[in-house]
Amino acid sequence: MTTVLHLNASATVDGSVSRDATALLTQDLAPTRIITRDLAATPLPQIDAQWVTTRLIPEADQTAADKDVLALSDTLIAEIKAADVIVIGMPMYNFGMPAALKAWIDLIARPKVTFAYTEKGPIGLLEGKKAIVAVASGGVPVGAPMDFATPHLEQVLKFVGITDITVQTAKDVLEKVAA
16 A cells, blocks of 8 residues: 655646656556645745744644644645655756745744654655656756755655665656667
């Protein structure tokens, strides 16, 4: 039984290379359950001062209003916790990741929920998961010095405990199917 969290961040819908690649990757996993989150079609809000402050309030001390502020973040974290595999379609815009994906990261990276600070430094709390990232780029090679998107996403995933990460170009994924 495999649950896949399928994330798309491309603003392009029709003809999106990253969307096509993640659809194939998800299909190849033959999951029993798919949780789909289209970060571009249904944009997430940017974090703000209220959210940053509220996320640090211990759960036992949160008011109903505090819980409302964190509700979307809690939903996103529940999705990632439920998943065995996270498939992420990430186009590279201006050498970085789309704002839509960055908003998701900001909402799922929560102290004492998805990571914790210890005497030995931070530890991720989302262990035992696999991430597969399909990167689409119009001209910047994945891993090139000006690719700021891929190392950023890998660092964040590791920070929250997801260390089994496979990064592929979306083009390579599509070419394997065509071959």
